[in-house]
Amino acid sequence: MPFEIIRNDITKVKADAIVNTANPYVAIGEGTDRAIYEAAGAEQLLAERAKIGAMRPGQAAVTPAFALDAKYIIHTVGPAWQGGTHGEKETVAECYRNSLRLAEELKCESVAFPLISSGTYGFPKDEALRIAVSEISSFLFSHDMDVYLVVYDKESFVVSGKAFSDIRSFIEDRDVKLPLAQERRSRQMPDSNDYREYRSAAPSDGWVYKSATPSADSEESTQRKRESIASKRKRFFERLRRGRAESAESAEPERLAPQPEEMLEESQRWEAQPAERCELPEEQTYGSYSSSISKDTLSFDSDELMYDLDQEEFAEEAPTPSVPMGETFKIVLPDSAESKYAGSEYSMPEMEPPMPRSAVKPSVRSEGSLEDLLKNKEETFQQKLFSIIDSRGLTDPEVYKRANIDRKLFSKIRGDVNYNPSKKTALALSIALGLNLDETTDLLRKSGLSLSPSNNFDIIIKYCIEHGLYDIYEINCLLFKFDQPLLGA
Numbered sequence: 001m002p003f004e005i006i007r008n009d010i011t012k013v014k015a016d017a018i019v020n021t022a023n024p025y026v027a028i029g030e031g032t033d034r035a036i037y038e039a040a041g042a043e044q045l046l047a048e049r050a051k052i053g054a055m056r057p058g059q060a061a062v063t064p065a066f067a068l069d070a071k072y073i074i075h076t077v078g079p080a081w082q083g084g085t086h087g088e089k090e091t092v093a094e095c096y097r098n099s100l101r102l103a104e105e106l107k108c109e110s111v112a113f114p115l116i117s118s119g120t121y122g123f124p125k126d127e128a129l130r131i132a133v134s135e136i137s138s139f140l141f142s143h144d145m146d147v148y149l150v151v152y153d154k155e156s157f158v159v160s161g162k163a164f165s166d167i168r169s170f171i172e173d174r175d176v177k178l179p180l181a182q183e184r185r186s187r188q189m190p191d192s193n194d195y196r197e198y199r200s201a202a203p204s205d206g207w208v209y210k211s212a213t214p215s216a217d218s219e220e221s222t223q224r225k226r227e228s229i230a231s232k233r234k235r236f237f238e239r240l241r242r243g244r245a246e247s248a249e250s251a252e253p254e255r256l257a258p259q260p261e262e263m264l265e266e267s268q269r270w271e272a273q274p275a276e277r278c279e280l281p282e283e284q285t286y287g288s289y290s291s292s293i294s295k296d297t298l299s300f301d302s303d304e305l306m307y308d309l310d311q312e313e314f315a316e317e318a319p320t321p322s323v324p325m326g327e328t329f330k331i332v333l334p335d336s337a338e339s340k341y342a343g344s345e346y347s348m349p350e351m352e353p354p355m356p357r358s359a360v361k362p363s364v365r366s367e368g369s370l371e372d373l374l375k376n377k378e379e380t381f382q383q384k385l386f387s388i389i390d391s392r393g394l395t396d397p398e399v400y401k402r403a404n405i406d407r408k409l410f411s412k413i414r415g416d417v418n419y420n421p422s423k424k425t426a427l428a429l430s431i432a433l434g435l436n437l438d439e440t441t442d443l444l445r446k447s448g449l450s451l452s453p454s455n456n457f458d459i460i461i462k463y464c465i466e467h468g469l470y471d472i473y474e475i476n477c478l479l480f481k482f483d484q485p486l487l488g489a
Helices: 032-040 042-052 088-105 125-140 162-188 219-250 260-271 370-375 381-391 396-402 407-415 423-432 437-445 456-466 472-481
Strands: 003-007 017-021 060-064 072-076 110-113 146-151 328-330 345-347
Touching (some): 032 042, 042 072, 060 088, 125 146, 423 437, 423 472, 437 456
Parallel strands (some): 003 146, 017 110, 110 146
């Protein structure tokens, strides 16, 4: 991309020209100046610097780069900060302008800058950054050159202003709330050693499972559970008796429910068997998979049956019954139980039968052949992009310079109707065109991209668009400060 902010040691950067914040006199200074002298070869570089002589603040001059991975070193003298009342800001801007002009005269294709005067000279870092971005972006709007702004560490790079404060507050607030929410959810999930009820996210059969290891309960708590189980068991068999009495008055003999005494005898058999799941085995379940037997016989709730006899803890939740309406089912007794009521059939109340699966039509039905669909597909990213450019009367250079995109890449996009850009490139073009959030979302969709509400990069871009911030260099400063990739290509 034409303008890029990078975190590096400037003496390690490869570029046609490297800018040095020079001492105004023929002497090796501190900070960046000393580092460049030592990396290039102090004796040779100082000899060349002596040929230039003393320099005034804002002036720029050139020497060979010697051992650096560059062709030239452009020396410029930045001002010492004196409160901003002695023309320091204009002098810093002059340093950038003169250095860029000199790089152009030397036919450099790339140049690397430090943040001039923000080190030992004490220039405020946020103001130094603002001036650097402003001067470099103005130059690049009318020139083709790769410019790198090199910062040594995060402390050397300061962004201020409302946008930075708002984004930082939002991200910090989210980073605090997210772990807390995760912690709350984790507390609600059962530990493998806890004896608690747990329903999986998508249970296959709807039953409630329990851990195999019980937690340490007090004797008083255990006694309360036992009393609760006994009470529920008593109510259950009382309801069976009432159901049998009511059924005897209205139903035929062969449709009577099993004798409560027979079921009570069988229930004692259940108590002697350990239970790994909170359900009764299917072959020993009365009213299998149903919480109510027909309206003209007896009725009981399946949650009355849902207790773990091995651990003696009642399960509060029970599975939802799934007996189809209008269909018959049998009360199933084990082979060992002799009862004239075994195999009795009961019917659920008649209701409108569900629609057969074969009769259900898909909600969306494609019309025409695959070939027709491919021929009539929506416009591509490239087609949408250039239709917007044409409708707004913009030229290609205006767009790719505002987007911080290389001219060659933009030409490639123009020449390929099916070109799919990276997300950074697509967003850079959206910013360059001044698209609102809906228009940006639509353009991204043409390449199968989207903005995520949980991604810092996307959050920053969305904030900038919603608040009308369309200077791509300012946006890149925000992205860099939050350790996000920069816009452009």
